[in-house]
Amino acid sequence: MLADFWILMVERGWALALLRGGAVTIAIGLLGMLLGFVVATPLAVLRWQKVAVVSQLVDAYSIVVRGVPGLLVIYLLFFGSVDMVKTVATTFGYQDSVDNAYPYIVGVIAIAVISCAYSIEVIRGALQAVPYGLLEAAKSLALPTRITFSRITFPLALRLALGGINNVWQMTIKDTSLISVVGLQELMRTAAIAAGITRSPFLFYCIAAALFFGMTAVSQTLFSRAERALNRGFGGR
Amino acid sequence: MIISKIIKSALATSLLVSALATAASAKDGVLRIGTEGDAPKFSMADPSGNVTGFDADIANGICAELKVKCEFVVQTFSSLVPSMDSDRFDVIISGLGITAERQKKIDYSIPYATTPLYFVAAKDSPLAGLKSVDEIEKAIAGKTVGVVTGTTYARFIEKQMKGADLKTYDAVTQLTADLANGRIDAAFEGSPTWVDFLATPDGANFTKIDVKIMAMDAPDVLGHGMGVGMRKGNTELKAKLDAALCKMVDDGKVKEASMQWFQDDYTISCKK
């Protein structure tokens, strides 16, 4: 039993493949989440300030993306965009690089599109929860709007949003398993291939589960630490 | 006059563009092959990404005939067709069954092989000793039968075994697991699956129902055997592939691969 396990994991190289898959999962998840967050922040601010038209568009985007299975978003992005991107890239002579990097690029963008929709809701909720008096104080001191936002509103909202962002991140890291359809060998896909070929589905799915669990556990610790750091000034609640 | 001139030049430009486009996508000397990579014996991607199995042998044979280099792209079965549509690869070699419905979407080469199909049931099941398709059809009414999603077998059960309760699975391993757990009364799959399963401890209580079913027995639902899939309308590529496959069938290369992986000859002879 243990010997079989050794042969599968080490001699046939599945352990390394799974770790490589895990690395792809983390990379795609991290980049996608980051990109999504960077885009979500201004959109959430526009939504928060109820800017006409933009506000409705942001709402529509958020509802559609949150209402449709993630797989579809990935399909549409991947199969809908290949031709266009390819034409553009070919014109500029990047044919090869596109062929090789394309799944990664689309993977990150797809994850970003999904996580962005959820991040918008989280950030907007947090912005709304910042006590208005604190912003009035800034106003009464003539602080420019931009400074008020970057030095007062945003840091305070960030603290309030942290729990929600943690949730989005946990979801995002698991959503990366959908990216396999575009040909990325991330953790879940590697596990599926290994399960199929070695005919040990439970072994490999359980290993995948354990690896996912490890990732979320580590990020949970990091988030708790961040929360403690950001909670300076709040009586450590 | 001017208008016709404009149309002509527009046509010429578009032809030029499309010529450039095809030149750019199909790189010289490389055939890009989409395959699923997690189908035992057919298409197996190892940890470092190399593909082996019957499909891989066929692909390598074709590449040798065409004097090009094979480049494998491993992708889940369900995304193979749209990926080919968006030019991620040129052909699909993944044990793809040829059916009339699918031919509306993609073109196929000539069929080169087909797997014999069998029902498997528990040894103590009343189904175990049946001797003909008709007997199976009668006995299986009201029983649950498992098949793998995406195969033509599902439709065979739906059309030919109307009384049966169909269960579909994403992977062969899941199908055999449920058969072993007793959730389904019988399963319908290709011979290679059963050779493997019946040899495992789980398979010890099960037996093949001794009725060999071939695609040619019911081409309307089971199709015409396995072919290489390609984008619609590429007659030049189809001609090349057909010729290469025909040669491989004739000189025994397909049989050789089939014997190696399945210990049985699945070759379909090449009709000229």
Next chain:
Amino acid sequence: MNLDIVTYAIPFLLVGAKTTLLIALFGIVFGFPFGIVVGLGRGSKNRVLRNICDTYCAIFRGTPMLVQIFVIYYGLAQVGFIRHNPVLWWLIGDGLNAAILAVVLNTGAYTAEIFRTAFLSLPKGLIEAAEACGMSPWHVFTRVKFPLALRQALPAYSSEAAIIVKESSLASTITVLEITGYAKRLMSETFAIMDIFIITAALYLAINVVALTALKLLERRLSFVR
């Protein structure tokens, strides 16, 4: 889009939509109270109970739902005891039941987290005020804590409800023919992947828009500021 395929596919997908709704409905009806109980358990003074609830949440929130559904359906089925116990086998032997169980367990963990933070965020004074009136703990919970926490939790729970609907699609991996199950069948039959995917997505979107709108109305009804 090919009209033939659309008209061929829609009746099947609508049949599947019924099953999707069934799974989602059970997920909400059982998962919601279950999640609240677990959420309260995580805030309990009993250490054993708290640890059990914490562990449960960590596991179900930390692993992909696909893995959970596989382990419940295929993994547990390998355990002889479960296979021979009629009640347990009824629960996981049937694909639909197993799918509902998996959805309830999964959403329960997320709902617990949502309500745990909602209960935590309640101003202490309001609860003390209720206690000071001589209300029993049960009374304080049903009349003060829960209604306030519910308002706090609703926006997050709306998202969770939409996720339940979407995650129910994983039931297709254990032979349940809901929307995605039929979609997979239709796709492998016709290879019209995009066409069927778009109809499928539209169905999910329709279900979720209705669900989100209903919850938004509830949220507005319950809110103090109009």
Next chain:
Amino acid sequence: MNEVLKVHELTKAFGSTNVLDGISFRMKEGEVISLIGSSGCGKSTALRCINFLETPTSGQIEFMGQAISVSCNKRGESEIVNASYIRAFRQRIGMVFQNFNLWPHRTVLGNVTESLVYVLKMSRKQAEEVALSALSKVGMASFRDRYPHQLSGGQQQRVAFARVLAMRPKLMLCDEPTSALDPELVGEVLKVIRTLAEEGATILLVTHEMRFARDVSNRMIFLQEGRLEQDDTPEELLRNPATEGVKRFLSSVMPASA
């Protein structure tokens, strides 16, 4: 003496209710004026209109010779003339709030330096010097690295005063600065206001501390239902209430014994 503030025909309506109904008054440099009246009479709103935290429905505010006026157009929307002055107003009008509104994520020092750096464009070092001198004025310099939640209400309000003082305002608006404080903490905040008044600061104060208002103010303005009923020296207002409303209010907050 120079005139610092002129409020002319200030009106504020929320929907159909008039919270302020055309009030006018003037303030000279170094004057301390208390706005008094029962709750809901519009004192706070008047204060908040002066630095445009609340946009008046109509009227004119003139501060240091610059005037911003608001008029009501045909569609019933407010039109602000010279809206660009608003920031200049706020730079030189300090405001202290009932709930302190200190930023919880910044230290005491950080709360004070913020506007010095970003509004007055001081260097960080210079800002800290200015901030520390403002903090020592209210007796909070030794708390420079604490966070607001580590302070008592009275201490927080003193920091809020320092935050405003550091900006060297020409006018200070104090919106019920002691009403969120425990009784034993009120004294320390009132002491700060008294010191500022004695040093010649111009202060417009909304308060319920009538005795303090009487002692510290040059004038008292009584508002009722959005109207200005009396504007007099404290002695005059207490001795000769101009209307029934003033009389009733005084007798309820300052029983005869006082």
